[in-house]
Amino acid sequence: MIVINFKAYRESFGRSALELAKLAEEVAEKSGIHIAVAVNYLDLPTIAREVRIDVFSQHVDAVEFGSFTGVVNAEMIKEYGAKGSILNHSERRMKLADIDFCITKMKALGLVSIVCTNNISTTRAVAALEPDFVAVEPPELIGSGMAVSKVRPEIVEKSVRAAKEICRKIKVLCGAGITGYEDYVKALELGADGVLLASGIVKAKDRKKALEELVGLR
Amino acid sequence: MIVINFKAYRESFGRSALELAKLAEEVAEKSGIHIAVAVNYLDLPTIAREVRIDVFSQHVDAVEFGSFTGVVNAEMIKEYGAKGSILNHSERRMKLADIDFCITKMKALGLVSIVCTNNISTTRAVAALEPDFVAVEPPELIGSGMAVSKVRPEIVEKSVRAAKEICRKIKVLCGAGITGYEDYVKALELGADGVLLASGIVKAKDRKKALEELVGLR
Amino acid sequence: MIVINFKAYRESFGRSALELAKLAEEVAEKSGIHIAVAVNYLDLPTIAREVRIDVFSQHVDAVEFGSFTGVVNAEMIKEYGAKGSILNHSERRMKLADIDFCITKMKALGLVSIVCTNNISTTRAVAALEPDFVAVEPPELIGSGMAVSKVRPEIVEKSVRAAKEICRKIKVLCGAGITGYEDYVKALELGADGVLLASGIVKAKDRKKALEELVGLR
Amino acid sequence: MIVINFKAYRESFGRSALELAKLAEEVAEKSGIHIAVAVNYLDLPTIAREVRIDVFSQHVDAVEFGSFTGVVNAEMIKEYGAKGSILNHSERRMKLADIDFCITKMKALGLVSIVCTNNISTTRAVAALEPDFVAVEPPELIGSGMAVSKVRPEIVEKSVRAAKEICRKIKVLCGAGITGYEDYVKALELGADGVLLASGIVKAKDRKKALEELVGLR
Numbered sequence: 077m078i079v080i081n082f083k084a085y086r087e088s089f090g091r092s093a094l095e096l097a098k099l100a101e102e103v104a105e106k107s108g109i110h111i112a113v114a115v116n117y118l119d120l121p122t123i124a125r126e127v128r129i130d131v132f133s134q135h136v137d138a139v140e141f142g143s144f145t146g147v148v149n150a151e152m153i154k155e156y157g158a159k160g161s162i163l164n165h166s167e168r169r170m171k172l173a174d175i176d177f178c179i180t181k182m183k184a185l186g187l188v189s190i191v192c193t194n195n196i197s198t199t200r201a202v203a204a205l206e207p208d209f210v211a212v213e214p215p216e217l218i219g220s221g222m223a224v225s226k227v228r229p230e231i232v233e234k235s236v237r238a239a240k241e242i243c244r245k246i247k248v249l250c251g252a253g254i255t256g257y258e259d260y261v262k263a264l265e266l267g268a269d270g271v272l273l274a275s276g277i278v279k280a281k282d283r284k285k286a287l288e289e290l291v292g293l294r
Numbered sequence: 295m296i297v298i299n300f301k302a303y304r305e306s307f308g309r310s311a312l313e314l315a316k317l318a319e320e321v322a323e324k325s326g327i328h329i330a331v332a333v334n335y336l337d338l339p340t341i342a343r344e345v346r347i348d349v350f351s352q353h354v355d356a357v358e359f360g361s362f363t364g365v366v367n368a369e370m371i372k373e374y375g376a377k378g379s380i381l382n383h384s385e386r387r388m389k390l391a392d393i394d395f396c397i398t399k400m401k402a403l404g405l406v407s408i409v410c411t412n413n414i415s416t417t418r419a420v421a422a423l424e425p426d427f428v429a430v431e432p433p434e435l436i437g438s439g440m441a442v443s444k445v446r447p448e449i450v451e452k453s454v455r456a457a458k459e460i461c462r463k464i465k466v467l468c469g470a471g472i473t474g475y476e477d478y479v480k481a482l483e484l485g486a487d488g489v490l491l492a493s494g495i496v497k498a499k500d501r502k503k504a505l506e507e508l509v510g511l512r
Numbered sequence: 513m514i515v516i517n518f519k520a521y522r523e524s525f526g527r528s529a530l531e532l533a534k535l536a537e538e539v540a541e542k543s544g545i546h547i548a549v550a551v552n553y554l555d556l557p558t559i560a561r562e563v564r565i566d567v568f569s570q571h572v573d574a575v576e577f578g579s580f581t582g583v584v585n586a587e588m589i590k591e592y593g594a595k596g597s598i599l600n601h602s603e604r605r606m607k608l609a610d611i612d613f614c615i616t617k618m619k620a621l622g623l624v625s626i627v628c629t630n631n632i633s634t635t636r637a638v639a640a641l642e643p644d645f646v647a648v649e650p651p652e653l654i655g656s657g658m659a660v661s662k663v664r665p666e667i668v669e670k671s672v673r674a675a676k677e678i679c680r681k682i683k684v685l686c687g688a689g690i691t692g693y694e695d696y697v698k699a700l701e702l703g704a705d706g707v708l709l710a711s712g713i714v715k716a717k718d719r720k721k722a723l724e725e726l727v728g729l730r
Numbered sequence: 731m732i733v734i735n736f737k738a739y740r741e742s743f744g745r746s747a748l749e750l751a752k753l754a755e756e757v758a759e760k761s762g763i764h765i766a767v768a769v770n771y772l773d774l775p776t777i778a779r780e781v782r783i784d785v786f787s788q789h790v791d792a793v794e795f796g797s798f799t800g801v802v803n804a805e806m807i808k809e810y811g812a813k814g815s816i817l818n819h820s821e822r823r824m825k826l827a828d829i830d831f832c833i834t835k836m837k838a839l840g841l842v843s844i845v846c847t848n849n850i851s852t853t854r855a856v857a858a859l860e861p862d863f864v865a866v867e868p869p870e871l872i873g874s875g876m877a878v879s880k881v882r883p884e885i886v887e888k889s890v891r892a893a894k895e896i897c898r899k900i901k902v903l904c905g906a907g908i909t910g911y912e913d914y915v916k917a918l919e920l921g922a923d924g925v926l927l928a929s930g931i932v933k934a935k936d937r938k939k940a941l942e943e944l945v946g947l948r
């Protein structure tokens with residue numbers, strides 16, 4: 077499982093977002109590797125309709141339908157075809173009670189939750205909430221170009237062990253600095269079920285090449 | 295000018311949102327009154343494409359393009375056809391510096407800003423930031439069924455005067471409890487340039503009838 | 513263990529706060545029951561100096577010393593004699609990463625952490641962070657006058673079990689609606705190590721009597 | 731008027747805070763210049779009791795007395811002898827409605843409000859709320875060692891003019907990078923009523939010397 081977070085980069089918004097999602101779809105089908113994309117709210121409806129790979133939201137708010145302004149809840153992304161959502165990304169940290177609310181809600185709706193964490197203890201805490209995925213990303217390595225699976229392998233290993241000890245069926249992603257096939261394979265060797273990445277693909281000069289390298293097609 | 299805030303009601307999301315926007319368009323064209331709708335991020339692309347009336351976002355985040363997750367900025371809503379955005383709604387209060395950032399940004403992009411306030415002094419403050427519209431809504435009347443233009447006419451009058459004293463060309467909306475034509479006309483008599491409303495239309499049993507009543511077609 | 517949260521009530525601020533802390537001290541010594549008070553930042557220095565019972569802060573910010581304005585960190589409350597702090601109270605919910613930061617920091621400083629939660633799953637999550645105490649308080653019962661240990665005994669029981677399953681040495685408090693001795697004893701019978709309460713004592717007409725009743729001296 | 735924001739530096743907390751406040755008092759009395767200090771909540775009670783110069787809080791929360799945890803409101807700082815509070819510091823930005831609430835409340839209590847802003851338009855907006863002081867601090871110069879009054883004199887001049895145009899009796903401070911007498915005098919020449927500074931004094935090796943230099947005693 078590879079999740080590409082499109083973030084709010086100009087290079088992965090609007091028409092470029094759809095192009096990148098299509099590339100991800102192509103590479104996923106060629107390689108047989110499960111690739112998902114996490115896109116902006118405004119891009120989500122089109123992308124979810126146009127590609128066959130899983131499309132995630134980057135966040136959902138911890139609210140039901142009701143008298144709220146400027147929010148997006150779990151039901152809403154489901155209605156537009158999202159497979160699930162990232163929660164608690166380092167750029168969008170959530171209150172504990174809200175993470176719990178969203179995981180519970182998404183489970184009831186059949187949506188997949190990917191909850192980000194920053195270290196081993198928060199990974200344990202999130203595992204106790206039993207989301208589908210926990211994605212550990214040491215903040216100091218995000219966007220650094222140094223892959224967590226290479227420079228801090230013990231964080232990945234210990235996070236996997238800690239998470240599965242608390243919730244056997246949880247899947248663990250790791251992120252931060254991941255760019256190439258080697259980083260990805262190393263993550264799997266350390267016990268991770270996949271990786272979460274962003275700039276390594278989105279900001280690449282040749283994004284198709286970057287995607288193919290990531291999955292070992294080059 | 296009448297702005298209908300669709301909020302996060304189930305009745306004004308997805309397919310129902312598009313239907314309501316179409317009704318608003320129909321009533322706007324029949325009555326010659328300027329009606330705009332403020333819709334959910336996920337609904338915005340479709341609605342902006344499908345209707346001829348102005349479509350607003352309910353909020354934008356005070357960020358540029360970049361390494362942010364789960365945000366929507368002013369450029370993004372513009373790219374999808376929004377006319378502008380509500381800012382600082384009582385259900386989504388913003389920091390002063392962020393309101394200023396968004397107004398400035400939206401002005402540069404040719405987007406229309408409608409900034410909500412809760413009383414006369416915050417109306418003055420917002421007027422000093424020179425958005426296109428300020429929309430004063432006394433929080434205690436929101437969703438109360440008691441129209442601000444009827445039960446607190448002095449707030450509307452004084453807000454209009456205070457806002458225009460600071461920024462001559464600003465337009466002033468009033469909101470909270472507005473439902474029928476009488477409330478709307480009363481607001482205009484008090485000097486307002488229009489009204490902002492939500493549940494009065496969205497939650498009406500017969501929404502077409504409610505819209506027609508609002509503009510005096512019935 | 514009984515923790516009295518003084519909150520921001522006028523009745524438990526300033527001179528009245530010191531009086532109430534003295535009463536708590538007196539009743540603690542007479543009954544032999546461990547009573548602690550969680551007081552306002554401004555009251556903390558005096559109260560920590562004037563009473564022999566444990567004095568807690570109601571919150572600490574997840575920051576180190578540095579270029580921050582209007583914050584209070586763990587070192588600061590320690591320097592003024594606090595025994596520890598409440599974290600993540602329902603009226604001051606924290607981001608998961610910040611709860612983790614504070615627990616870790618407080619542990620290093622020898623401060624006691626009492627982390628509030630709203631249900632069984634967040635209790636499990638907090639237990640995974642290994643604070644000294646977790647205090648479960650169903651939000652719908654806070655200030656309701658209906659004791660959680662009486663009307664929702666299963667939440668207390670299951671929270672105790674869930675928390676200790678994840679972290680054997682953690683202590684569990686329960687809160688919401690607790691006022692009298694019966695509620696307190698019932699909480700202990702259900703496996704809790706103590707209770708967290710506020711208005712039941714702070715807002716009582718006769719606070720000494722309320723305290724004595726709480727510990728069974730009347 | 732010179733306001734020294736002690737922030738959350740270790741060097742200006744606890745015993746060191748009291749020492750620095752005493753130095754400020756000494757230099758204020760020797761120079762005849764009005765110096766005030768803005769201190770941590772925990773330090774405020776002692777410092778307000780021990781020095782004759784004005785003591786400010788660094789922030790207050792926009793709440794009344796009541797069922798709130800971990801907050802400090804305007805009444806509370808008044809009870810402990812504060813002269814007023816900084817509001818909306820760049821490290822503690824507030825929502826517009828909350829700034830308005832606090833200014834109104836503090837005015838009713840006879841407390842002095844110093845509201846920080848980041849540019850000319852937010853200075854205008856704050857002036858419209860009629861606090862006692864507005865303190866403009868371009869964020870890019872904070873802690874830079876480059877004095878706003880020297881490197882961006884036009885911001886100071888225009889802010890003063892803009893603020894007084896909206897609220898004749900408001901006083902204007904400027905901040906960011908201010909360290910020596912020259913910066914201070916330059917600020918006054920540009921029309922400011924004083925300066926707001928922090929690290930220039932707090933982090934100085936010889937704080938007495940730094941204070942004396944600031945007011946021209948050396």
